[in-house]
Amino acid sequence: MLCIVKFFAVMLRRIGRALFLVTAAGLALVVGLSIALAVDRRSDVELPPPTGPFTVGRVIYDWRDTSHEVLAWVWYPADSAGPPDDYMPAEMRAHQTPPVAPIRWVARDRSKVKAHSMADARMPPDGGPYPVAILRGGGSTSASSYTSLAEDLASHGYVVMGVDVPTLTNEVIFPDGRVSRRRPENDLEEYSDDERPNMAGRLLTIWTSHMSFALDRLAALNASDPSGRFTGRLDLTRVGAFGHSFGGAQSAQFCHDDARCVAAIDIDGMLFGSVITEGMPKPFMFLMEGRARTTTPDSEVRALLTDMRSLYDHLPSETRLSLSIAGANHFMFSDDGSAVWSRVLLRGLQLTRILKLDGRRQVAITRYTARGFFDAYLKQKSTGRLNLLSAQYPELEVLDLP
Numbered sequence: 001m002l003c004i005v006k007f008f009a010v011m012l013r014r015i016g017r018a019l020f021l022v023t024a025a026g027l028a029l030v031v032g033l034s035i036a037l038a039v040d041r042r043s044d045v046e047l048p049p050p051t052g053p054f055t056v057g058r059v060i061y062d063w064r065d066t067s068h069e070v071l072a073w074v075w076y077p078a079d080s081a082g083p084p085d086d087y088m089p090a091e092m093r094a095h096q097t098p099p100v101a102p103i104r105w106v107a108r109d110r111s112k113v114k115a116h117s118m119a120d121a122r123m124p125p126d127g128g129p130y131p132v133a134i135l136r137g138g139g140s141t142s143a144s145s146y147t148s149l150a151e152d153l154a155s156h157g158y159v160v161m162g163v164d165v166p167t168l169t170n171e172v173i174f175p176d177g178r179v180s181r182r183r184p185e186n187d188l189e190e191y192s193d194d195e196r197p198n199m200a201g202r203l204l205t206i207w208t209s210h211m212s213f214a215l216d217r218l219a220a221l222n223a224s225d226p227s228g229r230f231t232g233r234l235d236l237t238r239v240g241a242f243g244h245s246f247g248g249a250q251s252a253q254f255c256h257d258d259a260r261c262v263a264a265i266d267i268d269g270m271l272f273g274s275v276i277t278e279g280m281p282k283p284f285m286f287l288m289e290g291r292a293r294t295t296t297p298d299s300e301v302r303a304l305l306t307d308m309r310s311l312y313d314h315l316p317s318e319t320r321l322s323l324s325i326a327g328a329n330h331f332m333f334s335d336d337g338s339a340v341w342s343r344v345l346l347r348g349l350q351l352t353r354i355l356k357l358d359g360r361r362q363v364a365i366t367r368y369t370a371r372g373f374f375d376a377y378l379k380q381k382s383t384g385r386l387n388l389l390s391a392q393y394p395e396l397e398v399l400d401l402p
Contacts, residue, residue, distance in 0.1 A: 045339045046114040047087070047148045048360055051367070052155030055081055057121030059229070060089070061217070062174050068213040071172050073144050073162035075154040076230075077130060078121035085119035086111065088144065092173040097181075106345040113339050115147050117154075123233055127157070131238035131378040132218065134211055134254070134261075135162040138245030138269070138334065140170035140182045145334045146244065152367045158374065159234055161218055165210045168203065188246070200249070200272040208254040215239065215260060236260060238378040242370055244333045245269045252311070256280045263319075263377040265370055268330050270300075271307040279314020283377040285321040286312075287369055288399055289328040290356075309401045318385055319377065324399040325365050327357035338363045357395065365393045 050056055057078035063070050086093065088110045099107050135150055137143045143150075143162025150160040166172045166180035173179050184190055191199050215236075222234040240263045241251035248269025255264035256275035263283040286308060312320055329337070337346065337359020349355040369388055376382030389396055 044112050044114060045108060045343075047116065047151070047335060047339050048363060050116055050151045050155030052152065052157065054078060054124070054155045054157060055121070056117045056151045056154045057119075057123070058085060058117035059120055060175060062176070063214060063217045065213070068210055069166055070210050070214045071164040071166075071174060072214050072217070073150070073164070074218075075117055075147075075150040075160045077124055077127070077154055077157055077159075078118055079124035080118065080121045082118050082121070084114065084116050087113040087115040087147065089119070089175075091175065091177070095173050095177055095179050097171055097179075106342045108340050108342060113335070116151050117147070123229055128233045129235040130157055130159045130233060131235050131240065131374070132215075133158050133160045133374060133378070134215065134239065134241040134251070135160055136207070136211070136241070136243030136247030136250045137162070137164075137169075138243070138247050140168065140187065141244075141334065142169055142171070145336070145340070148335050148338055148363050149367060149370065153371060153374070156371055156375075158378075159230075161214060163211055163214045165207065168206065197272065200246070204250060204253050204273050207250045208257055211241070211250065211254045212258050215258070238262060240264060240374050240378050242267065243269065245330065249273065252284065255282055255284070263374065265373055267333055267366065268328075270304050271311060276307050276310050277314065279311055281316055283319035283373070284311070284315050285369075285373045286323065286399065287366065288322075288324045289330050290324055290326045305402055312401055321373065321386060321388065322399045322401055323369065323388065324397050325357070325362060326395040326397055328362050328365075328395070329355055329357065332357070332359045332362045333366055361395075365396055368393060369396065
C-alpha cells in the first residue's frame, strides 16, 4: 500500500512540474507575443511605393447638397516633390474612434502608416487631361483604406476619386471634425440570407446616386476649380469605376446606370442590381480571389458564380475579362495586408496557411491588373483582346465561369 502511495505521490509531483512548465511556457509565449505585437503596431511601416513616373498629390473634399453628402479622397498626378501627408491627416485622426479589442492589439497605429501622397500638391503644368477612376471600398470600409491602389494609379496618370458616404461608411471623419458612423440598418451583416438581397438593392441605389453626385462635383471642378488645380485637367469622356467586395457591386451598377462611366472592375465582390441580368455595352473585368476556382464551391460561391455568369453573358465578348489570383484572400486587397495589420499577425497567419499569399504581393498583382485594364480601356492602349496574364505574376489566372 505504501508503495502505491509513493508511486502516486511521485506521479503527482511530475505532473505538477509538467503543468508548471507548460503553464510557464504558455505564459512566456503570451507575454512575448504581446510585447512583439505592441512594438510592431507602434513601429513605422510604409505602403508599397507607387510604380509610375508621377509623384502623387491628394486633396480631400466635403461635398453636399440637399440630398447628398460625400467625403471625397482625390489622388492625382503631381508636379512637386516634398514630404508626404499622413496616411490619415492628423486633424481627422484626432477624432477617430479607437479600435476595440482584439482589433486594437493587431491593427497598426494609423499615425505609423506612411503613405506617398502630398497634400494639395500642384499638378504638372503640361500633360493631360487625365482619365478619372472612381474608387469604392469594401462593405463599409473607407476608400482611404485602398490608398496603395489609388496612389499607384495616380502615379501612372489617373485622377482617382474615392467616395465615402455618412451613415453608410463605417466611420466618416470630416475635415471640420464632424464624425458620422454607419447606422445599424445599413449593415448588410445584420440581415438574414433571405433579407440581404433586398437590403443590398436599397443600399446599392443610395451608393450609386452618391457616386454620380461626386462625379458631378468633380466635373464642376474641371469646369472651374477655385484653386485652379483641376480646371481643364480631367478627361470626363474617360471615366472608370472600380471597387472591392460590395464596392465591386457598386462599381458595376454605377457603370450600368451612369453613361459617363465607360469601364469598370469588380474586385472580389458579389453582384447585386439590374446589371446582373441586363449587362452593359462596356468593358468589364472580374478580379477574384482563388476561392472562386474551387471545384466544390459552397452555396455563397455558387450564387456568386451564377450571377457572374449572367453578367458575363451580357457583356461584349471582346472586352470582358474574368481573372482570379491563386492564394489571394478576400480581406487582403486593401491596405490591411500591406501595412495596416501587424506583421506579427500576418506572419502567423501565413505560417498556419490561413493566408497563402503575402499581402504586399496580392496588392502588387491587383495594382498591375487594374492598371492594365484601365490603360487598355481608358487610355485606349489596347489594339486587340486584352491579355493580362504575366510571367511576373504566375498567380494570375483566367477564371472559367460555369
